[in-house]
Amino acid sequence: MKASSLALLAGLLTVGMQPALADETEDLARSCNSCHGFNGVSVGPNMPSIGGLSEAYLKNVMLQWKRGERYSATMGRHFKGYSDEELSKLATYFSKLPWVPVVQQADAKLLAHGKAATERCETCHGATGSEPDDADTPKMNGQWAQYLELELLKYRTDAVNMPHRKMRNNVKRMAAEDLPAAAAFYAAQPK
Amino acid sequence: MNPFNRRAFLKAAVAAAPVTASLALPRPARAGRRASVVVVGGGFGGATAAKYLKKMDAALDVTLVEREKVYVSCPLSNEVLSGHGRLEDLQRGYDGLKKHGVNVVFDDATDVDPAAKRVRLKSGKTLGYDALVLAPGIDFDYGGVEGYSEQLANTTHPHAWKAGPQTLALRKQLQAMPDGGTFIITVPPKPFRCPPGPYERAAQVANYLRDHGKKKAKVLILDANDSFSKKALFEQAWKLQYPGMIEWVPGASGGKVVRMDAKANTVHTDFQDYKADVLNIIPPHHAGAIAVKAGLANVNGWCGVNMLTLESEVHPDIWVVGDSTIHGELPVYDAPKSAHMANTQAKTAAGAIIAKLNGLPAPEPFIVNTCYSVTDKDWGFSVVHIYRAIDGKLVYIKEAGGISPVNMDSEEALKLQRKLESKYVHGWLHNVLADAFA
Numbered sequence: 001m002k003a004s005s006l007a008l009l010a011g012l013l014t015v016g017m018q019p020a021l022a023d024e025t026e027d028l029a030r031s032c033n034s035c036h037g038f039n040g041v042s043v044g045p046n047m048p049s050i051g052g053l054s055e056a057y058l059k060n061v062m063l064q065w066k067r068g069e070r071y072s073a074t075m076g077r078h079f080k081g082y083s084d085e086e087l088s089k090l091a092t093y094f095s096k097l098p099w100v101p102v103v104q105q106a107d108a109k110l111l112a113h114g115k116a117a118t119e120r121c122e123t124c125h126g127a128t129g130s131e132p133d134d135a136d137t138p139k140m141n142g143q144w145a146q147y148l149e150l151e152l153l154k155y156r157t158d159a160v161n162m163p164h165r166k167m168r169n170n171v172k173r174m175a176a177e178d179l180p181a182a183a184a185f186y187a188a189q190p191k
Numbered sequence: 192m193n194p195f196n197r198r199a200f201l202k203a204a205v206a207a208a209p210v211t212a213s214l215a216l217p218r219p220a221r222a223g224r225r226a227s228v229v230v231v232g233g234g235f236g237g238a239t240a241a242k243y244l245k246k247m248d249a250a251l252d253v254t255l256v257e258r259e260k261v262y263v264s265c266p267l268s269n270e271v272l273s274g275h276g277r278l279e280d281l282q283r284g285y286d287g288l289k290k291h292g293v294n295v296v297f298d299d300a301t302d303v304d305p306a307a308k309r310v311r312l313k314s315g316k317t318l319g320y321d322a323l324v325l326a327p328g329i330d331f332d333y334g335g336v337e338g339y340s341e342q343l344a345n346t347t348h349p350h351a352w353k354a355g356p357q358t359l360a361l362r363k364q365l366q367a368m369p370d371g372g373t374f375i376i377t378v379p380p381k382p383f384r385c386p387p388g389p390y391e392r393a394a395q396v397a398n399y400l401r402d403h404g405k406k407k408a409k410v411l412i413l414d415a416n417d418s419f420s421k422k423a424l425f426e427q428a429w430k431l432q433y434p435g436m437i438e439w440v441p442g443a444s445g446g447k448v449v450r451m452d453a454k455a456n457t458v459h460t461d462f463q464d465y466k467a468d469v470l471n472i473i474p475p476h477h478a479g480a481i482a483v484k485a486g487l488a489n490v491n492g493w494c495g496v497n498m499l500t501l502e503s504e505v506h507p508d509i510w511v512v513g514d515s516t517i518h519g520e521l522p523v524y525d526a527p528k529s530a531h532m533a534n535t536q537a538k539t540a541a542g543a544i545i546a547k548l549n550g551l552p553a554p555e556p557f558i559v560n561t562c563y564s565v566t567d568k569d570w571g572f573s574v575v576h577i578y579r580a581i582d583g584k585l586v587y588i589k590e591a592g593g594i595s596p597v598n599m600d601s602e603e604a605l606k607l608q609r610k611l612e613s614k615y616v617h618g619w620l621h622n623v624l625a626d627a628f629a
Binding site: 027028030031033034035036037038042043044045046047073074077078079080081082144146147150153154157158159160 | 534621
């Protein structure tokens with residue numbers, strides 16, 4: 001962890017966060033670090049960063065996993081161990097952390113392919129994935145490429161229960177080779 | 192403790208305390224001196240404890256005592272046997288902890304004096320402590336299999352149950368094995384480190400054999416136990432990927448190995464003798480030697496701890512985390528001995544130590560375990576355990592956790608599930624290593 005991140009932590013404990021919320025939620029949130037990184041910044045390659053995603057998005061997916069309304073390979077089994085209130089507080093906690101894009105380089109050809117393949121995504125996620133049009137939509141700039149690709153794969157697989165018809169339809173319209181390109185494109189965007 | 196952390200703990204303590212109990216005011220733990228915490232052992236548990244102690248209270252003096260300059264992760268080391276993983280990728284050093292302000296000492300802790308609160312090191316140095324964390328992992332009971340020894344483990348018969356040179360030695364033996372040969376893995380009685388490890392190893396060994404033109408070779412698991420972790424998932428994978436190659440002999444059918452003959456390369460149960468081409472004995476083990484020497488281990492060789500804080504049941508002000516512990520009466524493997532458990536226990540212990548040093552009740556623990564196994568390319572699965580404090584006890588939450596689904600509505604769904612988890616294991620490893628060492 002860099003010194004700047006340490007300073008960040010100190011800042012969060014003092015001014016950046018409602019102290020009461022931090023107190024109640026920090027012990028719970030600490031267990032998320034094991035897979036999602038300190039302050040929700042993952043070191044990859046397929047565990048997503050979660051710090052700085054919107055509160056509404058985080059709360060929505062966590063509750064859907066817990067209730068079995070959204071397919072997950074692993075997380076649903078975790079969230080059945082938390083109360084709805086705890087999940088809601090965790091969503092608030094992680095949403096207040098800064099979004100730290102982890103910029104992953106890729107070759108120009110792949111990025112150009114990715115840019116073309118993600119045109120259909122722009123309306124909701126913004127040109128680089130950094131400006132979602134509403135709070136329910138996640139940021140994707142500097143998210144881990146392999147994670148994004150595997151999520152796209154989930155949306156393409158009818159055999160599992162993924163909500164959000166628009167998302168499913170759009171992903172299914174993409175060619176198989178568009179998936180890694182789209183993922184690489186968002187992963188390479190600093191902002 | 193800085194005032195903000197102190198406030199946080201006070202709030203947590205108020206929240207955790209029964210409404211009728213009065214809350215003791217924090218007392219200064221030590222007049223005019225920074226509190227010292229010594230951590231012995233720099234694996235997943237010890238490294239995490241040292242890092243989080245500094246993160247949660249930068250004013251603490253934290254010293255980590257570790258023998259080796261480079262740590263090798265046991266998780267994913269079975270993939271080194273098949274050639275799908277590299278030992279170099281599993282290694283981490285201690286510079287990350289130094290950057291957090293942890294004083295890292297490469298030495299060997301030889302004695303603990305719980306009364307004087309001192310740890311003696313091999314170099315002759317002694318370290319005083321206000322709180323001691325022991326995370327020495329496991330040591331082996333070679334006598335548990337007659338004829339086996341540490342010397343054999345380091346030469347002709349590596350157990351490779353601590354990743355490192357022995358892992359590479361075992362890989363070489365596997366590579367040299369003839370088609371039609373037998374690779375024997377012997378499993379000690381529970382509890383042992385990494386409950387699904389031997390069965391994942393069987394798959395990774397079979398993977399190498401299958402993909403290197405040795406499909407007539409066999410992997411024989413001689414098990415002292417009658418069941419094992421993720422059994423249905425492993426048996427499904429073995430049948431699908433390595434039909435006829437892996438055989439499991441449970442304890443009830445005479446699987447418990449009591450003796451080995453290194454020269455003849457045979458093992459003996461009470462019923463039968465087995466001849467191996469590669470003989471991989473996993474000897475029984477117990478809490479790391481320093482914990483046993485400090486008197487913290489029970490008759491079975493494991494350290495009983497307060498379930499909510501990880502503080503030793505024997506000596507106050509000593510916390511034990513990781514594979515050395517036995518956790519009360521938890522129904523699932525008495526808490527599985529895994530890297531993730533050590534990591535999450537260490538965070539709980541760090542919180543409890545800082546609370547105690549400040550005269551406050553410990554925050555409520557939340558213990559999570561995620562443990563992946565990989566049997567083939569694009570085929571991984573996991574088990575999740577969640578433990579929470581309920582009425583003063585750490586309880587396994589039955590509604591949550593559990594193993595990956597054995598069957599799903601379609602083959603397509605099942606393949607996706609297995610593929611995702613075969614990838615996630617790498618994300619898990621990167622992040623849990625960073626959580627402990629970076």
